[in-house]
Every structure is written in C-alpha cells, then in structure tokens.
Amino acid sequence: MIIDYRYHIASLVAVFIALGIGILVGSAVLGNDGIVERQKQLADRLEAQLEELRQKNEAVQARANNLEIDNNIQKQFEKQVLPPLISGKLTGKRLAIVETNSYGFRDDLVNTLAMAGATVQSVTTILDGFDLTDHKERLISELGIKEQSENEIIGFLATETARGILTGEKQALLNTLAQAELLKLSGDYGVPVDAVIFIGGSQDQTLVKTEIVDYPMIDYFLQQKIPVFGVEETNVTYSYMKAYQKKRMSTVDNVESVPGQLALVMSIADKPGHYGVKPTAQQLLPPFDTTGGVGNSQNGQSVGGNSRP
Template identity: 85%
Template sequence: MIIDYRYHIASLVAVFIALGIGILVGSAVLGNEVIVKRQQQLADRLEIQLEELRQKNEAVQARANNLEIDNNIQKQFEKQVLPPLVAGKLTGKRLAIVETNSYGFRDDLVNTLTMAGATVQSVTTVLDGFDLTGRKDRLVSELNLKEADDNALVKQLAAETARGILTGEKQALLNTLAQAELLKLSGDYGVPVDGVIFIGGSQDRSLVKTEILDYPMIDYFLQQKLPVFGVEETDVTYSYMKDYQKKRVSTVDNVETPPGQLALVLAIAGKPGHYGVKPTAKQLLPPIDTATGGVGNVKPGQSVSGNSRT
C-alpha cells in the first residue's frame, strides 16, 4: 500500500511539472487567461489530492510501525512463556530427527525439545532427495544393491536408512551414503528412541519425493510401533502436511514458531493431532491442562485418531 501511494505521489509531481510548463507556454504564446485559469484550478485540485495522499501515506506508515512493535512484543511474549509451558513435558524421551528437504532447521527447535526434557539422539539429513545422478553405479556396487530404476533404489535406500537410524545395523550403509554426500549424519545411531520427527516441506519441486523417500522411512518406524511426527515451516512453497497425514501421524505446520514448537512438544507428550496455521491443521494448539500443567498420555504406536495401529 505504501508503494502505491509513492507511485501516485510521483505521478502527481510529474503532472504538476507538466502543468507548470503548460501554464508558461499558454501565457507566453496564447495569452489566453481562460486556459491559464483552468490550468490553475486543475493544479489546485491536484495539490489537494497530493496532500490527502501524503496524509494517508503517513497514516499507513504509522500503522505499519505500530504493527511491527506489536509483533516484536508478541515474539518476546512467546519466547518468555514457552519455557515454562514445555518444562518437564518430555522428561526421559529420546528422539530422532529426520530431515528430508535438505534445508536445515533452526537450532531453537532442538533447544525447545531439550527444555522439555527430551534428548535428541540423532539428526539425519537426506541431501538432494537421494539424487542418484552420477552415483548410481558406485552405490549399487559398494552396497550390493539389486539393479533397479532410480525410484526403486531411492525407496530401498530410504528404508535401509531408517533401519540404520534405529538399529545401528546399517552403519556401513549410512557412512557410504554420507561419503557420497547423500546423507548428513549427527548424533548416536542404533540407540533406542521413543519417537521420530520428520522435517519436510520444500521450496524446490524437484525435492518433493514423499512417496519414494519419506513414506518408506515412516512405514518402517510405524512398523516398529514408534510414533512419528511430521513437521514443516510456515513459508514452504510445497507443503508435506497432506502427505504426512495420509500416514495418520501427527503434524505441525509452523514448527519454526513458539506456538508450533509447543504444539510439537504436547503432541509428543500425548496430544496427537494436526496443529498449526494452514488449512490442513485442525487447530493451533492441543488442549493445555492449566490446572496441572500436564497432558494426557498416548501409548507408543497410537494413531492420531486414538486407535491403535495394526
């Protein structure tokens, strides 16, 4: 809106200049007082409009400044109330994080999980969506994989990666994929965990491979009766929420924000559901027990609808 006002002001200034030239030319050449008078009336009206636009522009700028102040206050409030709201909610929980969009995520997510009492055992980042270009033959040879098309191999690598995260039996495979720059590994593998957080959502259409990358990994963890939580940031171009929800796992679509991180903590603590600000979310936050500060418990492997998985 401010940009539009500036455009109009610039246009009006140009009109003023044109009128000034017109008045000079009309006076010198034509000497017609009627023309000069009409031009002066038009200039007066334009001057009034210019003043009105200037006042509106100032009002909009003041409004924008106030909104920025309110937003900063809101952010400070959220940061201050988040620690006591999550404190102790995940005491003793051990979690694994799997990132399938290659972008990385903010440190404050791990900080929030830690504040809640959880331990992040490992963070596994799939790079470039397991793009096998120029790597396929080498990987097939080194990992003794069956010859197959790229999609089938990505599915196989995804499932084996999930197995390696949980059991540690595929450490050689994980290391080979890391050396091929298809995985980034951090933490301890083969350590029992109580849940797995998938960080999805993409800015690049070519990286959206939920069916061949995310699904095989999610399916493996669900088969092991582990709860899975699918999350993404608010401003991703391609959302994974609908895809994750097809697997009946809890989702949070604004995990970079304090409300999103609170929703994730409460979901892990036993309030499954679909939370956030996008159309795929059912509500912003799970119900919070203000009397005790606690949340209900859901047995590992229980779906977001409350029914046990088979």
C-alpha cells in the first residue's frame, strides 16, 4: 500500500492547531490568575496528603519499634523460664535424633535436651532422601542388595539404618552410605536409647519421602518398643505432621521455638500429644496443673503406641 505522507502531515498540523485553540480558550475562560489558583489548590492538596502519609509512616514505625521491644522482652522471658521448667525432666534419658529433611536444625535443640538432663547419643542425617541416582549399582554390589525397584532399595536402606542406630550391627552399611554421601553420622551407635526424635518437614518437595524413608525407620523403632517423636520447624514449606500422626506418634510443629522445645521435652517425659501452632496441632503446650507441674495432655488420654508405662 502506497503511503500518502501529505495526509499524515495534514493530520499532525490539525492536531497542533486543535491544541493551540484549546490553550487559548482555556486562558480566555479562566485567565492566568485562575490557572495559578488551580495549581495552588492542587499543590496544597498534594502537600496535605504527603503530610498525612508521613504521620501514618511515623505511627507505623513507632508501632514496629514497640513490637520489637516486646519481642525482645518475650525472648528474654522465655530464655529465663525455660531452664526451671525443664530441669531434670529427662534425667537419664538417652536419645537418638534422625533428620530426614537435609536442611539441618538448630543447636539450641540439643542444648535444651541436655538442659533437661537427656543425652543425645547420635544424630543421623539422611542426605537428599537417599537419592540413588549415582549410587544404585555401587550399593547393590557392595551391600549385596538383590535387584529391586528404587523405592524398595530406599526402604531397605532406611530400615537397615534404623537397625544400625539401635544395635550397632550395621556399622559397615552406615559407613558405606556415609562414604556415598547419603548419610551423615555423628555420635555413638549401637548404644541403647530411650526415645528417637525424627526431624522432618521440608523446603523441597522432591525430598518429601515419608512413606519410603521415614515410615520404615519409624516402624522399626516402634516394633522395638522405642517411643518416637516427630518434630519440624514452623516455616517449612511441606509439613510432615499429618504423615507422622498417622503413626500415632507425638508431634511438635514449632520445635525451633522455646514453646516447641518445652512441648517436646514434656512429650518425651510421658506427656504425649500434638503440640504447636499449625492446624495439625491440638494445643500449644501440655496443660499445667495447679501444683505447677504439667498435667496429662488430651484430658488424660495418651497417644497410642508411643509412650511407655
């Protein structure tokens, strides 16, 4: 199509003429004083809005500062009241920790357990959910595993890892898995334990393998009459609480916090329940009785299959 430039030039000239006429008409109707007054009104309105926003910002900042002060006071309070609340509650208890989420946990959890009188005998970390991508053939050869599906092999490794934690009979297997960077081992293995704490929850959906990693290990410990407790941190993207509760084990969903650690200590001290701040929790803490102790959770009913008499 041939473009007629004369038509476009004429259109542009018409637009500019219309704009000029509009300016002249506006000046004639309002006058220069009217335009100036209108601009002043607009500036005054904007200035008032900015002042209102400034005052609101100062109020929000003051509120934030007060909340920070309150939060610091709360943390100091929790830090001071936790030791007397848990002192001696777990005296003589020997614990094993199994971490299946690969993202680590805070050292203050172990410190809290020690403060309560417990000894953490071992910490076992499952790395990458026993991902066999680069290790399947080697493990089949070195461990004499019969050819099975990948999930069956993972389940087998999980059960044997649990057996190694408790009996010490599978140290060669544990060492092989550690060398393959599928396990991280810390502490003493084969030492009798009174309870096992599973640290679950995940930030990565590909690592959520509760049915093929956590369940076989949990089942083994429960079969050996060892109480099992499932915990996770508040901000995990994928919660394990529902999966753990299917095994009728006590759970704590905010174990990074002082209330969560207190709930865990009391759970191990024979006050089972589901504690924390998520919808899967039944209450924040075990109820305190009038004598200053901690009453039975769930109105005196325990979580079945989890606690010893």
